Amino acid sequence: MKLTEKEVEIIEILEKDARIPIETLAKMVSLSVGETEAILKKLEETKVIVQYTTLVDWRKVDGHEGVTAMIDVKVTPKRGVGFDEVAERIYRFPEVKSVYLMSGAYDLSVVIEGRSMSEVAKFVSEKLSTLDSVISTTTHFILKKYKHDGTVFDQGDQDHRIVMVP
Amino acid sequence: MMQQTKKSYLSETVARLKPSGIRRFFDLASSMEGVVSLGVGEPDFVTSWSIREACILSLEQGYTSYTANAGLLELRQEIAAYLARKFHVEYDPEAEILVTVGASQAIDLALRATVNPGDEVIVVEPSFVAYGPLVTLAGGVPVPVETNGDDHFKIRPDQIERAITDRTKALIICSPNNPTGTVLHKEELEAIARIVKKHDLLVISDEIYAELTYDGPYISFAAVDEMRERTILISGFSKGFAMTGWRLGFTAAPAEILRAMLKIHQYAIMCAPTMAQYAAIEALRNGEQDVEYMKKSYRRRRNYFVQSLNEIGLSCHMPGGAFYAFPSIRETGLTSEQFAEKLLLEEKVAVVPGNVFGAGGEGYIRCSYASSMEQLQEAIKRMKRFLARL
Ligand SMILES: Cc1ncc(COP(=O)(O)O)c(C=O)c1O
Numbered sequence: 020m021k022l023t024e025k026e027v028e029i030i031e032i033l034e035k036d037a038r039i040p041i042e043t044l045a046k047m048v049s050l051s052v053g054e055t056e057a058i059l060k061k062l063e064e065t066k067v068i069v070q071y072t073t074l075v076d077w078r079k080v081d082g083h084e085g086v087t088a089m090i091d092v093k094v095t096p097k098r099g100v101g102f103d104e105v106a107e108r109i110y111r112f113p114e115v116k117s118v119y120l121m122s123g124a125y126d127l128s129v130v131i132e133g134r135s136m137s138e139v140a141k142f143v144s145e146k147l148s149t150l151d152s153v154i155s156t157t158t159h160f161i162l163k164k165y166k167h168d169g170t171v172f173d174q175g176d177q178d179h180r181i182v183m184v185p
Numbered sequence: 186m187m188q189q190t191k192k193s194y195l196s197e198t199v200a201r202l203k204p205s206g207i208r209r210f211f212d213l214a215s216s217m218e219g220v221v222s223l224g225v226g227e228p229d230f231v232t233s234w235s236i237r238e239a240c241i242l243s244l245e246q247g248y249t250s251y252t253a254n255a256g257l258l259e260l261r262q263e264i265a266a267y268l269a270r271k272f273h274v275e276y277d278p279e280a281e282i283l284v285t286v287g288a289s290q291a292i293d294l295a296l297r298a299t300v301n302p303g304d305e306v307i308v309v310e311p312s313f314v315a316y317g318p319l320v321t322l323a324g325g326v327p328v329p330v331e332t333n334g335d336d337h338f339k340i341r342p343d344q345i346e347r348a349i350t351d352r353t354k355a356l357i358i359c360s361p362n363n364p365t366g367t368v369l370h371k372e373e374l375e376a377i378a379r380i381v382k383k384h385d386l387l388v389i390s391d392e393i394y395a396e397l398t399y400d401g402p403y404i405s406f407a408a409v410d411e412m413r414e415r416t417i418l419i420s421g422f423s424k425g426f427a428m429t430g431w432r433l434g435f436t437a438a439p440a441e442i443l444r445a446m447l448k449i450h451q452y453a454i455m456c457a458p459t460m461a462q463y464a465a466i467e468a469l470r471n472g473e474q475d476v477e478y479m480k481k482s483y484r485r486r487r488n489y490f491v492q493s494l495n496e497i498g499l500s501c502h503m504p505g506g507a508f509y510a511f512p513s514i515r516e517t518g519l520t521s522e523q524f525a526e527k528l529l530l531e532e533k534v535a536v537v538p539g540n541v542f543g544a545g546g547e548g549y550i551r552c553s554y555a556s557s558m559e560q561l562q563e564a565i566k567r568m569k570r571f572l573a574r575l
Contacts, residue, residue, distance in 0.1 A: 032485065036558070043562060046492045047485040178556075179231075182535055183211040183224035 020065060025050060026058055030068065037071040076164075076172055087116075087132050087161040088139045090147065091125040093154040102126060105152040114142050125157070136160065202318050206541030210525060214535040221564045223552040224535040226363065228427035228508070232464075233475040236426065239467030240460045248459055254451045256284025256435070257462045263469040264435050272395065272405040274413065280440040283447055284457045284465075288393045288421040288434035289315060290450075295389045295417040295436065296323035296355075298445040304354035306389075309340045311511070311542035311549070313363045313391065325354070331544035334513055337502045338365040338545070342376040349384050356381060358406065359391040361398055364542045364551035365511045366487075366504020371404050378409045388416045393434070394507040396425025396476050399484045401505075407437070414439055417446075424507070425476050426468045431461040483508050483555065490554040490561050497569040508555040511539065515548040517575050525550055531574075532567040 022030075028048050032039060045055040062068040077083045094105050102120050109129055110118045117130040129147070133139040139158070148156055164172050193200065207224075214220055255261060261278035268274050276282050285291040292315065300306060302324040308316045310329045320327040330348045332338040345356065358377065360369040369377070381388055390406035407416040421434025434457075436446065450456075487504065494501040494512045501512035514524045521538035528534050539549030554561060 028481075028485070031481075039558070040562075043489055043558070046489040047558075049488045049492070178222075178229060180222075180225045180227060180229065181211070182214040182220060182222045183207055183537065184226040 020067065022067070026062065029055065029058055030062065033068065033071075074167065074170055085132060085134055086136050086139055087130065087164075088143075089159045089161065090129045090131060090143060091121075091157040091159075092127040092129055092147065093125045093156075094127060094150075094152045095154060096126075097152065105150065108150060109147065112142070112146060114139075125155075198321060198324075202321060205314055207314070207537060210529065210535065210537065213526070214529055217529070217533060220529070220533045220535050221556075221560050221567065222535040223554070223556060223564055224537050225553050225555065226509075227429040227555065228424060228479065229555045229557065230427040230479050232426065232428050232431070233468075233472060235471055235475075236428070236464045236468045240464040243460050243463035248463060250459065252284075252456045252459050252462055254456050255282070255447055256457055257459075257466070260284055260462050260466050260469075261435075263466055264437070267469050268405075268418075268437060272392075272403065272408055274405050274407045274418070274437070276437040277440070281443050282435060282437050283443055283450060284462060285421070285434045285436055285450065286454055286457050287423060287432045288391065288419050290454065291419045291421070291434050291436035291446075292316070292357075292389065292391065293319050293323075294446040294449055295419065295438075295442075296320055296325065297449055298442060299387055299417075300325035300354055303352060305350060305352045306354060307345060307348050307356045307386075308543070309356075309358055309362075310544045311338065311362075311364050311539060311546035312357070313359060314541060314543075316357050316359075317543065320357075326352070328353070329544045332365075332367075333545050334502060334511075334549065338362065338367040338511070339369065339373055340377065342380050345377065345380050346384075349380075349386075353384065353386060355387040355389055357389045357391065359394075360406075361394040361504070361506025363394065363507055364509050364537070364539065364546070364549075365502075366507045366509045367502075368398055368400075368403075368505030370401075371409075374404060374406055374409045378406075378412050381415065382411060386415065388412065390416050390418050392418060392420045394424050395420060397480055397483060397508060398506040399480070399487065403506075417442060422465055422468055425480075426465075426472055427479060428461075428464070428468065431458070431464060433457055433461040433465050486554045486556075486558060486561055489558070490552070490565070493561075493565045494552075494568075497565065498572055499568070508553055510552045510554055511549050512552065513549055514539075517572070519575075521547055521550055528568065528571055532571045534564050534567050534571075 025048050041052055041055055045052045077085050096102050097104055106118050109115055114131050114133055116132050119128045121128050131139050143156055143158055261282045264282050265276050265278040268276055296319050300323040304325045305328045306320045306325045307328045307330055310331055317327040328348050330344050332340050395403045407413045407418045417438040419436050422428040491501050491503055491510050499512035501510050521540050525536050525538040537551040539546035
């Protein structure tokens with residue numbers, strides 16, 4: 020889809036901060052609030068903007084630490100549907116946060132989020148490994164998130180500048 | 186014993202020099218908590234990681250000694266390529282480019298290399314606070330020419346012409362301008378060029394904000410017909426590349442002038458810091474995307490901030506470059522100092538009173554929008570509340 024410069028600019032701003040007030044957003048791109056609303060509606064309807072999400076540092080919330088694992092999955096592709104069918108069978112599980120088809124040593128990269136290590140282990144052994152086309156899995160637990168989707172966790176964002184410079 | 190009045194050890198020139206008008210506000214503002222500062226004249230971005238990393242690598246490799254006086258040849262070559270690529274001006278890296286300690290040192294060198302005692306130098310005001318004092322320190326006489334907000338702070342050729350005397354040596358222009366953000370367009374530069382040529386003047390063109398031009402391509406004064414031979418182009422890495430603390434700038438000028446500047450530089454400074462020069466090479470080779478990213482971000486903040494200022498009743502022209510908005514506060518009946526002080530004390534928003542930038546600045550305040558959107562929104566909220574109470 021060919022988008023205008025302003026439309027792209029609106030997406031870029033929202034990608035960084037989806038909660039920016041529409042009046043502020045409109046001013047940033049020099050459009051009226053009405054025009055901005057119309058663009059947003061169009062972007063949402065055409066699914067260019069798929070969803071507005073919140074990046075949470077769950078470690079900070081007691082009892083919600085959770086675990087994330089990245090699992091390398093080797094599979095046998097099926098005639099006619101290739102990897103798509105098995106990928107779909109995997110991504111339908113709600114525990115699965117993302118699924119990517121990869122080049123290299125394995126075929127699918129699957130990201131799982133669970134409440135505990137044993138919950139993830141259970142999912143891998145009972146659900147994932149038992150799928151017909153799955154040949155093998157290698158599970159990597161994430162020990163600490165430093166940066167996720169372009170955002171650095173726990174970054175001191177204080178302003179180092181002195182208050183006034185001529 | 187004979188009573189003696191203690192003599193002053195200070196040079197008369199320095200003793201007479203006015204301290205920067207901003208000092209008092211700085212002391213006041215930094216003693217307060219919770220200040221939203223629009224007073225800073227520098228990017229709020231940290232220098233790109235790849236540039237910082239290039240500096241670290243140069244240290245790891247042990248490049249800790251002096252460079253050539255004029256700067257690393259490799260860097261001068263990159264600067265020449267950059268000037269040619271972006272601004273369409275050609276300079277010989279061996280004879281016409283000098284790497285300096287910030288644009289600040291380049292301005293100082295330009296003046297000291299060209300001004301004779303008593304020579305007049307025209308300074309277009311409101312202007313960067315250093316021009317006048319640096320002219321004085323070079324033994325010259327600054328001659329302010331006042332622009333005003335109704336003309337978007339553009340200098341009119343006849344104003345320059347009226348300020349010219351037989352002692353006039355040079356003209357300092359700065360586009361995009363600090364503090365007004367005004368950008369001079371092609372025709373305006375050409376009109377200045379005609380006068381400059383007619384009166385055989387030298388032009389010191391401070392182009393430190395060239396990268397931060399928002400509404401069209403930047404035109405260097407040196408790229409205007411027949412101006413290269415009488416222009417000292419000043420620029421650097423501080424603003425566009427978010428490298429204020431690195432103290433690195435450069436100047437490009439015809440060989441004869443550059444040689445004279447180099448002579449002073451050689452005796453006074455030896456060379457610019459070596460690690461900063463290695464970082465600058467990386468900035469010019471691979472920094473373009475980051476510059477574009479920062480520029481885009483400033484542009485959005487400008488649009489938001491200037492429109493909001495106008496909405497809350499501080500009329501402000503749309504600045505074409507740099508990261509300053511320069512709204513009028515005349516309607517409030519306060520002087521710019523009164524306004525800035527009251528705003529700081531009552532709402533904890535720090536702005537710079539326009540009068541520190543010289544003639545034509547009274548009645549205005551300088552607000553830097555190189556701050557996060559959250560800070561800018563907060564500043565607007567507080568200023569609106571402040572104005573409603575006046
Ligand atoms: C117009 C202008 N010229 C020069 C400078 C100084 O730049 P540098 O940090 O490269 O010395 C500044 C900094 O505020 C400026 O606004």
